[in-house]
Amino acid sequence: MTEPSSAVSRRTLVTAIGATAAALAAAPAAHAAASGAPTAPTAPAQAPAAQAARTVTVPATRSRSAAGRAAAGARTDFPIHYVGVSWDGPRRGGAIRLHHEGAGPGAWQPLTAGCAGGPDLPAAAAGAARGAAVLVPAGGAVGYDLRLPDGAANLRSTALDTTNGPARTATLSPTAPVTFCGVEYLSRAAWGADESKRFKNGAENSPAKYYPLQTLTVHHTDTPNADADPAATVRAIYEYHAVTQDWGDIGYHFLIDEAGRIYEGRWSGDDGLPAHDANGNVVTAFHTSGFNSGNLGVALLGTLTGQEPTAAARRSLALVLALLTRTHGLDPQAHVTFVNPVNGVTKPVDLISGHRDWLATDCPGGAMYAALPALRAEVAAL
Template identity: 50%
Template sequence: MIRVLGLAAEAGIPETLAAFSGPDVRLHTPDFPIGHLGVSWSGPRLGGSYRFRRARTGWGPWLPLSPGDPSTSGRRTALVPAGHAVAYQLTPPPGAVDVETVAINTTDGPIVTAPAASRQLRGFRFVSRAGWGADESLRFGADGSEIFPQAYFGVQTLTVHHTVTANLDPNPASTVRAIYFFHTVSEDFGDIGYHLLIDQNGTVYEGRYSGPDPTPVFNGHLGDEPQLCNATHAGGFNAGNLGIALLGDFTSAVPTPAARTTLVRVLAALASSTGVDPLGQVNYVNPISGATRTVPAIATHRNWSPTACPGDSLYPDLPELRAEVQALLLATDGPLG
């Protein structure tokens, strides 16, 4: 699990939340190995940079900060792999305000090499929340109540994302833990925002906690009208919207063949189970707020909000991906997965 070292005695805030504000370069040296660095800010997209110091090699080069995608709060966020860094410095984009950083210790925990089988996602290499090391206590407030309780809705759309993290990831489970911490604690989502994640090897990771039953994503059974657990991957349009994220940054790179193949198969399995038409358009209606949007049945994050997600290299591939999902459904007898 994510090991949080040290608590601020008065506020009860983990020291991993090393926050600061201001436009100048700041040095931060937490007392734990830094696995990932999360950054959030308001204002301009471009111009930020960061660097890490490592115990044996000292300071590395300054690297450009990702432009960051707007979160549900409208703030820009970026999550940077740090390896085993011992310190970091950040120069925010010029004009950025309310800059916050979070050093996340994801260096401890399981390195998944043989994912457990899943009855509900048979045919996929699948890792449950326990398998990738989710610290379930993070989902609960100080009073013991769940911060983001489960709620279930009929499935209207499937949405593809990218996580803007490392493309050749030596420990994807660590990255999933970092995303979980960043979403749950730093962004106050109460849980990881995606329902499923896929790494470069084609392994599928369970995302959003969907209840005590063994079925990921849904409320314990598929049935004729499976009910989707609400998540936080598309601000304002989450209820009934199933989010699948590819681990990596596909601004200029493309997914590995293994990741892309698994994405097609997962989308086909979900479309088969939920009745979503891979080639269709959907007049989406948020059952909570009443907000509407006409989108492809297999959508991307940029269909819902002004974001670059799932990346300029992946986005043009969506028509072909939808066609491959449809072809796989037509070639398969009965439900997939």
Template identity: 60%
Template sequence: MTVPPTSPQHRAESKVARRSLIGAAGAVVAGAVITPTVMAATDDGETASTDTPATKPGTTTETFPETRAKAATGEAPVEAAFPIGYVGVRWEGTSKATGGAIRLRDADGEQGEWSALSTSGCSDANGGALLVPADEASGYELKAPEGSTALRSLALDTTRGPARKVAVPTDTTRVRGLAYLSRPAWGADESLRFKPDGTENTPTAYYPFQTISVHHTAGVNADPDPAATVRAIYELHAIANDWGDIGYHFLIDEAGTIYEGRYSGEEGLPAHDADGNLVTAFHTGGFNSGNLGIALLGNLMEQGPTDAARSSLTSLVRVLVRLHGVDPRATVTYTNPINGTQKEVDEISGHRDWLATECPGEVMYEELALLREAAAQRG
């Protein structure tokens, strides 16, 4: 089969070939490749992959579940034909979740209690989008937040969908020696970045690095499947929010695993182009270009990150500030390269330093001073 040079597949294949040439063993920066698959119907009407992508030099084939989703509007009860792992909720009219609530229905049809929508999220300042763990519910009901309009929701399953074959780099992927999971290694479906006509929903744009912003995802702590959560965040951001990709440049789970976030093209280190410029992501509305976003999975309002997550965050920030030659203890004037808007911030800031939000959580925010000092130390 001939692959058009503008297709998602061609771009993905080029990325693996390019990144296999960048580094030596154990130090390559991996990219994504998803080869086209033949789909066959399963007993439940879903589709499943029946072929295997050709294994390219430096890659191995792994299987990930295809994400299943069902969109809904308003407060009417929602049912899904699959176990719901997460419910994405968004609205307009207010950035606050006050008065908003959800109740889940289990597989036996039993209705749970109403639970308030989180007000400590990162997304309340990014268009009112929240991700609620649903524990394989069969359905749910919502109450809209006070003053909100256009309530929408998205039932998600990122663990039990039809099999999807992905070519994953064989060697550990690293950025300046620091190991991380590349997009294919956590199961990113690159087709989510594209519109039906094959064009990128949000084409990559690059600007000089200026600052780092720390977030938390306000999800569950002790997450049993953080990679599935990352895939759910990806679907919520790329499709429900219509951003065309996941909003962060990197994510870190409680075990200290670092995940590559926003797609950064076919050249350079993750989150960067070949000239060292930063790809624009979607984590701090109005202040995104030149601002690198790192999200810690979990809720850090009442507890800090795990030792492993803290260590990985420190190591990643240290790598990034050395890469860009900045002082993590400095105060800087951020200038939006698109519209010239300026803001005085710490070189290493929290989401709440930019916008009205509880993110990155009360406890994590108090740790930022220690993070700046630790990142400045030689390690």
């Protein structure tokens, strides 16, 4: 089994990114056509010209949270985009019904268990699924009622509006476009991350910690497919993870929508190198509770239980995984022993794994999980 890799320096990492981008761009098109592997876009011949910093306006997120008995129902004065629901205990059997303006309560809908995550736990608790945590699309509802399974406790719910709030100004990088392995990605500012959400009582809620990259984990967000506003969904996930779940930030390092757009996730510093610190170590996120440190999470937006990701999303996923494995000197088809540097927990796992390989969860969906062996081969072929 492969031992955990050591950290690489920033200079080595940046150099490797350039070399990887060039190598991926030069991958023979004939090989890609024969193997079905995705092709990489041509890397830019030179860095894009610097531009003046620009500002964009993004809707501020509005939310209303409750806990305990008060969380079982809510009415709002804003249209609800998502309802975040979590509880401890049995993961199956919960239900929600939505209230829309001018209509009675809708039908009860079952609640799925969602994509389980959270901070790293002590060794004795690693791998334990404490309950359910799910984002439910609400379609502009003005209220909801919740029904929990027998034995459930510690209910928490949050009504979220990420599309209709007052305008908030964000400043984008003076260099555009921002690229990662020759592929443009949306920085946190570009998708509308409100960095104040990372702070609590005047201090950073979850200060960034960094460790050598050992493994990569694929997720789905268990949110609607054919999403008309994926950036708004990313903002909902961010608010739910950072504030409602009290993790201090979004749980994933990268997210990818159905059009193949890549979104920067967990904050890792201001050096322009997403997911890494200046020494090439990977920031710890919250995507695989108990197994986060040294484990990078990439989430595909949508629900991939009965359908695979779009061709564009899968192509971007393969490119991101190829970049990361090459620059860190990892074999995408290896089986490794993950060693959490925080709690000492070990776990044998594929280097590119699915969330369910770590915890009791349906993530990344049955269709995506079945596609992982082919994905590993595609990444290795790039």
